[in-house]
Amino acid sequence: MNMTHPKAILRIIGRPAMKFLCAVSLALPGAGAQEAESRMGLNFVRFGGASVNTDWDEIDEVMPDLLDLGCRTIRQVAGADVSWWETYQGGAYDDPASYDFSSPDQAIRNNYGIAMVPTLFQIGGDMAVMAGAPDATRLYTPDGDVLDVSLPAVEAKVRGYVRVTAERYLGEVHYWEIANEVGAYGSYSSVLYADLLGVCADELKSVDPTNQVVVGGIAGTVDQVFYNHTDWLESVLNAGGGSAIDIHNCHYYDTWDLQHSAMGYLTAMLASHGEGGKPLWATELGSSYLPSSVAPHTPTGSEEEQAADVFRKFTVAVGNGVRALYWHTWFSSSESPNYTWSGFGLRKSTGDSVRSYVTYGLYASKLSDVLSCTAISTGTGGLWVYRFEIAEGPGVVRRWVAWCGDATGTASYSLTEAETATVLVTEVVPDAAGNLTTSTFDPAALILTPHPILIEGDCQLPEAYGAGKVTSLGTEPVLGWSGTASLTANNLELTTSSAIPGQFALMFHGDNRASTPLFGGTLLVAPPLVRMGVVVLDGDGAVSQAVPVDAALIGGSWCFQMWFRDPTHPDGTGVGLTSAVEAFFCL
Template structure:
């Protein structure tokens, strides 16, 4: 080839490469996409059951989408299973039309319920999409003159799984049917994990022997904002701009005593849970009514530890874990912290005395009281939702009696439970006694941006269903793989830079979804060594399974801890003006103003590969800072820079 030809080819190649590079550069959007969650995006299922033929269904062999199945987990105290009989259901003429009408509905007749009121389930497998918002409507009827109730839920295949959303609907005795509607985001299982099994719509009848008629079932995906699918649901903290409350930076310090470290994490909240010495059974081990005789030493130690380092910070005390002498079943097995402690107390007076004594002792030191930890799991609480609702009223009254003028603003935080349990708890009247709505939203470092908005949207929708308007707190969270249903890819080994970005991503997304408290579980870490915020003396020791002297001190910050501190430095007391996900590629943009009034932009991508981007000229960008604190100067307002997957950058004018 002639040299001049070679030169021209080289020049054309260089030009093509330059054009390709330019084409690959993404201009960051300055405008949030518009979504309207009242608009239907996709119709998934729409049936009026007019077609002829038998109802599809059997015992456990169900999996075909769009066909109804009958399944029984109805083992009662006598170990008697509920019979599954095809004659229990049929396609019939419903009672709200003429007997000569051709209109049909599905008729289900639950023969027997388990002792806890559950058991029989009618299941419709549907291709639910993870983290999509749904509107589900149907007609529910029963025999005229009889009141009935049906709980409707979206959930995965396993019967024990947390529901994505659940709602109980009453069919009054004076009505043949009710037309009902439920809204929710499909989260699959606890933590929003991807579950490789059938996704379902389920009906849980609440009375045995009475028929349930079902018709006009419609399932629709709504056009909701993927970063905030509950954007249309008002909450007490949902005004814009949103303040990044200092209470967003909370911790559990569960191994205090084997160390006295106070790492530089800018922590503002301490939640007392996961320490045996803070439970009711440890404080009042015997039926001695005099609180001055109780064992307060370890709670005193933890309260004083925190307040000596942060006198203006907040403490959450989690009520619960019943002493044997007060337990309604002191022989209850399966309790996480000892036989009988997960059973509710026999007498409300004993529980009230415990709450009052705790609130009086720590008046001016502990402001927030959480009503039990995760009572939806029998290992923590073996009582019913209705029982905890009555205990919630008792606790609220106790706090009012300690501070009748509300001088110290003692506040009661609700329990963090799955939506099937929460629906029954609020249905029992608990909401009127709550000051704060609570979730425990664990995250995977891989799927923060999907998991968090879905879970918080369902919390908002649940509150809306019961007429509540409360702040939303996340009093227990953690970045995990394999715990609480949170999943990661096989052999997941995140880089230090990804770990440093986890808390900025998590807190920013929760900020945009109106959450005003987040408490990391826990500082010292458990499971994978990268979960902890601080470095153990011996990373090979599993601190969750060893004695009290296992590893000290906990001083150096791990990448996750460094990211926690950096998130606090960037975001604490900031005001969010806008947050959105670009439609393509997967880039997230948060616009906010710092506590000093300076404009900042937090940007990252969850795309599989790095993205070369440019900021809008109106941002007047001068520098980008990564979570390690490395500052890069930009040559111009629109100079290109690189976003690496899951590594946030702070853009400063």
């Protein structure tokens, strides 16, 4: 593919892929917002003086492209992070006038609604040395002091820097990573880091109790490094650091087939220390499209393998409980296979996109809003199959990702839990022009290869429409769904939420939509109406009702809405009405 400017997106990646990507960008928060918890991101984004391509160096060139990809959050913005090696200008550490935040302001206060997870202190040892650190074996203050907060003078510097930074971005940033891959600094002990975490948590939460401390990601350039750094993190927990950590964080660059066991090792360790209930993020997952024996490259690197890795590595991570995914990186720094970090981008250093660009967008649009991910098979017989439960508006949708190991080559697979008579199968690796291929298959006769497929039910999803009448409690009642309106699955359920607890409710349906004033709200279903029976809302004002599907319904649709009692409503009607859902019935 050849893509050298954001305006070329529509021409290059193909209409099907762009339809997916646009759907994601419409769901992003407004400018300056930070999501409750990031789900899709990119690591080490470059712009300005750190850019490797002058055609992509302005924030108004970078951010729209990230939006189209479905990227919601950025981490480690080269030259524009909050590292004190870049922001601190000299003077008192607790004085805002001692800092220059003009570069991170551009990244954090962008007008595109893309959130940022800043890295406090420093991104990496080499970068700190270039900025003046004595060496790359420890964390240092800009004055050259080892970052030992048991020393009052050092503690004061840390508290001043953290407080000034957190106060500047109060309400704009809620997630703060405390340095990066700290286990790689061979002479900086886990005890020193545990103490540092405690001081940072104290200052961050004193500025804003909702601030979250993200532990510096444990490295995973190769498989053994991941295990070594997991053990180092355990020593941080043994030193008491766990009490300051809100979110755990890991990186992995070795092959996907080793990733599953490595992440299992990490999650088991965390669970053994009572840390298993905390969110786990993977803020660096990646592979290179350039073949090389220089780690973390692989000799089999290619555009096709990198695109497949986006789905394989993301899926294996989520299947191990990871809640936020960041790909390294957006823009490759070099095309030389002998450079450690060349070829890891979704774009080449020339600006041309590679196949993984489309694959990342597909994952973002179809799987990022995951509610749960269940492993059906993790290598048994060479098969890797995962079930995703995805939030789709007010509904819940099932999708699957499947592939087989390289040694298996090709395998037949029967998806016995398919919810429709046929399924839609998308090959996640696009062709050379960036187009995705989607076909219809019998779920009992799927063909798996080492390149993953995305499996979806071949049935139009229910559509939510209209707005519920605001209740006497100030809530807006919503009608949602779970399951599929198919005869095969027969598991469609309509779910009412945010209504009045303990009150009677009545679901009704009709053949067509409407928008007619009724009881101070809106009747969203056209008469004649068919009532489904009276139910009682639970203590949260919620209830679920099954909708049986029979053969006579196939090919048609019904529109549903819920009526319920709201005795104290100020309009005197005593009536509440939800939003509506149209369900489309299929085999």
